[in-house]
Amino acid sequence: MLAGKRIVLGVTGGIAAYKSVEVCRRLVDAGAHVIPVMTAGAEHFLGATTLSALASEPVQRSLWNEASPIPHTRLGQQADLIVIAPATARLLAAYAAGLSTDLLTNTLLATRAPVVVCPAMHTEMWEHPAVQDNLAVLRRRGVHVVEPDSGRLAGGDVGAGRLASPERIVAACAAALDGGPMAGWRVVVSAGGTREPIDAVRVIANRSSGKQGYAIAAEAARRGAAVTLVSTVDLPGPAGVTIERVETAAQMHEAMARLAADADVVVMAAAVADFRPVAVAAGKWKKDQGAPPIVLEPTPDILAALGAAKPAGQTLVGFAAETDDVVANAEGKLRRKHLDLIVANDVSRPGVGFQHDTNAVTLIRAGGRVDTVALATKERIAGCVLDTVCELRADSSHPTPTPAEPSAEQGASS
Numbered sequence: 001m002l003a004g005k006r007i008v009l010g011v012t013g014g015i016a017a018y019k020s021v022e023v024c025r026r027l028v029d030a031g032a033h034v035i036p037v038m039t040a041g042a043e044h045f046l047g048a049t050t051l052s053a054l055a056s057e058p059v060q061r062s063l064w065n066e067a068s069p070i071p072h073t074r075l076g077q078q079a080d081l082i083v084i085a086p087a088t089a090r091l092l093a094a095y096a097a098g099l100s101t102d103l104l105t106n107t108l109l110a111t112r113a114p115v116v117v118c119p120a121m122h123t124e125m126w127e128h129p130a131v132q133d134n135l136a137v138l139r140r141r142g143v144h145v146v147e148p149d150s151g152r153l154a155g156g157d158v159g160a161g162r163l164a165s166p167e168r169i170v171a172a173c174a175a176a177l178d179g180g181p182m183a184g185w186r187v188v189v190s191a192g193g194t195r196e197p198i199d200a201v202r203v204i205a206n207r208s209s210g211k212q213g214y215a216i217a218a219e220a221a222r223r224g225a226a227v228t229l230v231s232t233v234d235l236p237g238p239a240g241v242t243i244e245r246v247e248t249a250a251q252m253h254e255a256m257a258r259l260a261a262d263a264d265v266v267v268m269a270a271a272v273a274d275f276r277p278v279a280v281a282a283g284k285w286k287k288d289q290g291a292p293p294i295v296l297e298p299t300p301d302i303l304a305a306l307g308a309a310k311p312a313g314q315t316l317v318g319f320a321a322e323t324d325d326v327v328a329n330a331e332g333k334l335r336r337k338h339l340d341l342i343v344a345n346d347v348s349r350p351g352v353g354f355q356h357d358t359n360a361v362t363l364i365r366a367g368g369r370v371d372t373v374a375l376a377t378k379e380r381i382a383g384c385v386l387d388t389v390c391e392l393r394a395d396s397s398h399p400t401p402t403p404a405e406p407s408a409e410q411g412a413s414s
């Protein structure tokens with residue numbers, strides 16, 4: 001996978017810069033043509049001579065001093081892959097903001113090749129919301145992030161932020177070039193809360209922001225899947241994802257049933273209204289008419305219908321937003337709706353569920369395995385959900401529940 005590929009190895013100014021030498025050596029050993037680019041900061045930590053000696057070409061450092069008059073576009077245009085190891089908080093911020101102040105940031109903007117960033121920094125910096133927000137932006141744009149390890153850091157500190165091992169970095173480069181572990185899969189994700197009209201201007205809605213569904217769609221696309229997102233919200237679409245906008249439960253039902261028929265993976269992350277007004281008033285209901293008599297009827301349970309019609313080999317994932325008996329309630333939904341996996345969250349906990357940028361979940365598989373994921377960004381939760389989906393699909397023995405009668409259950413909307 002790496003043999004014959006032109007790989008730009010970006011090295012930024014962190015103490016872990018010395019480890020880029022090992023990454024470079026392994027890429028060259030795997031047959032890649034490696035062009036190192038160092039930032040001014042990197043040179044405080046690593047001599048360019050070392051990297052030049054091991055790479056396929058000498059280190060490039062400047063926008064202005066190289067033999068080529070336009071190194072800022074040439075490098076990026078010709079690359080098959082760009083990997084930044086280590087990536088400092090500054091590099092992540094500049095890349096997320098689209099700043100092009102040096103050769104490396106210019107190269108990042110002038111490429112259509114896959115990009116792998118390998119952050120390394122002190123724990124306080126790694127956990128800072130500014131750094132995590134920048135990573136979320138980059139992930140949404142399709143950038144591959146190799147998360148740092150926990151361990152010994154510079155200055156004797158211990159914690160998260162240590163550069164991932166050269167093995168992991170090289171494996172991530174190979175996976176990014178490969179098209180990703182979900183290449184060839186059709187994935188359908190729903191996101192946001194449905195809105196059920198009362199009259200021409202008013203709706204019954206819920207607090208869902210759609211952020212978790214968007215993060216799952218972005219992560220699936222980054223892993224190589226062809227992703228369609230059925231969404232009720234107006235967020236910018238993740239890179240490479242096709243968006244279908246819907247508003248009501250009925251519209252979402254139609255879109256999901258149509259798209260799920262030939263999907264490999266369906267993730268129902270939307271918060272669907274369980275009830276809708278039976279009649280929609282024509283025009284705007286006037287205040288002086290008094291309070292409108294709103295009679296509600298159940299909406300279709302989309303997920304239960306998808307479970308009942310599930311094609312062989314499809315992996316069906318549901319969500320369960322709960323406030324009590326989280327695991328027991330979610331297990332009931334998993335069984336009744338014929339799911340392969342349910343993602344349960346306790347939305348009464350701080351930082352969990354609707355509208356937050358973070359979430360904490362319990363992943364319950366049809367086979368009975370239960371995994372908990374502590375509070376993390378919705379992007380990281382998305383990674384855990386899709387890791388589990390990949391494991392389920394890799395394990396051909398995973399039980400696919402047999403669809404029976406469609407469930408009549410109408411629980412609280414998540």
Ligand code: C5P
Pocket residue numbers: 249268269270271272273274299300301302303304317318319320321333409410411412413414
């Ligand atoms: O039963 P409950 O509504 O709690 O189940 C939540 C799961 O079911 C979520 O995945 C949600 O998207 C889905 N759902 C649905 N149609 C409904 C209600 C919920 O697909 N009418």
